[in-house]
Amino acid sequence: MLDHVPHAKAVGLAIVSVEKGVAVVKLPYDEKLVGNPDTGVVHGGVITTLLDNCCGIAVGMALGEMRPIATLDLRIDYMKPATPKLEILARAECYKVTANIAFVRASAYHADASDPIATAVGAFMLDAAGHPKSKSKATS
Amino acid sequence: MELLQRARDQGSKVDLQALIDAIPYCRFLGIEVDRKGSELTMILRFDRKLIGNPMLPALHGGVIGAFLETTAIAQLVLETEAAELPKPVDIGIDYLRSGKPVDTYARAVITKHGRRVCNVRAEAWQDEHSRPIAALHGHFLIKPKD
Numbered sequence: 282m283l284d285h286v287p288h289a290k291a292v293g294l295a296i297v298s299v300e301k302g303v304a305v306v307k308l309p310y311d312e313k314l315v316g317n318p319d320t321g322v323v324h325g326g327v328i329t330t331l332l333d334n335c336c337g338i339a340v341g342m343a344l345g346e347m348r349p350i351a352t353l354d355l356r357i358d359y360m361k362p363a364t365p366k367l368e369i370l371a372r373a374e375c376y377k378v379t380a381n382i383a384f385v386r387a388s389a390y391h392a393d394a395s396d397p398i399a400t401a402v403g404a405f406m407l408d409a410a411g412h413p414k415s416k417s418k419a420t421s
Numbered sequence: 422m423e424l425l426q427r428a429r430d431q432g433s434k435v436d437l438q439a440l441i442d443a444i445p446y447c448r449f450l451g452i453e454v455d456r457k458g459s460e461l462t463m464i465l466r467f468d469r470k471l472i473g474n475p476m477l478p479a480l481h482g483g484v485i486g487a488f489l490e491t492t493a494i495a496q497l498v499l500e501t502e503a504a505e506l507p508k509p510v511d512i513g514i515d516y517l518r519s520g521k522p523v524d525t526y527a528r529a530v531i532t533k534h535g536r537r538v539c540n541v542r543a544e545a546w547q548d549e550h551s552r553p554i555a556a557l558h559g560h561f562l563i564k565p566k567d
Binding site for chain 1: 482511
């Protein structure tokens with residue numbers, strides 16, 4: 282599910298486990314992901330990528346079939362800086378699917394899910410417009 | 422960051438391109454700075470590794486989010502006395518259009534400059550400024566010079 286996503290491969294995302302409506306994804310530490318060279322802490326944007334992708338997979342797992350989706354919005358709260366050299370895990374849960382929209386919540390953490398680095402909530406558009414496989418007609 | 426601290430100590434302007442180049446993840450993404458006086462435009466050069474959906478193809482949502490966050494941070498370094506890199510507290514990103522496989526631009530505005538926290542809005546666009554592909558709003562912690 283991640284092999285065909287160039288940016289996921291470029292940063293090193295890997296799926297840990299999936300179940301109905303749930304995905305766990307990991308991101309190994311890498312010097313190139315650092316956002317503050319003084320501390321070695323990864324850039325907040327890397328956490329965004331991890332959470333966005335993990336949420337997308339959770340939506341796919343809730344739908345149970347391959348349908349084109351697009352992130353509508355994503356809200357991220359940063360609770361603490363990630364610890365340098367440690368891999369980061371993300372767990373996302375798609376808790377509601379409607380005709381057009383899927384709702385997801387997620388968190389990123391090192392080992393203890395109850396001590397998060399960041400939490401996120403997001404909404405995803407189903408059968409996203411502009412997609413070749415989409416039923417709805419492209420407008421842009 | 423030493424570079425930032427030194428510029429603050431000397432009371433000189435911060436070299437934003439040098440600052441961005443000193444951040445490994447920004448270099449990895451390929452972010453450039455275009456500064457004309459007080460006006461700052463950030464540029465994200467297209468590269469295949471930034472793609473999130475190869476079917477469309479479209480830029481990864483995380484890349485667009487990271488680019489907007491970096492734009493907000495650069496604007497804060499430009500306009501505040503921050504002696505350390507501003508830290509995001511929370512951000513919200515609205516994805517308005519899919520990011521095409523071309524260069525992307527972004528600008529940020531500081532909506533409210535508090536003593537410890539700043540509220541920032543940023544917008545990214547591609548070929549037409551009036552057709553933004555994504556918008557960010559967020560709060561950032563600022564640590565001023567002691």
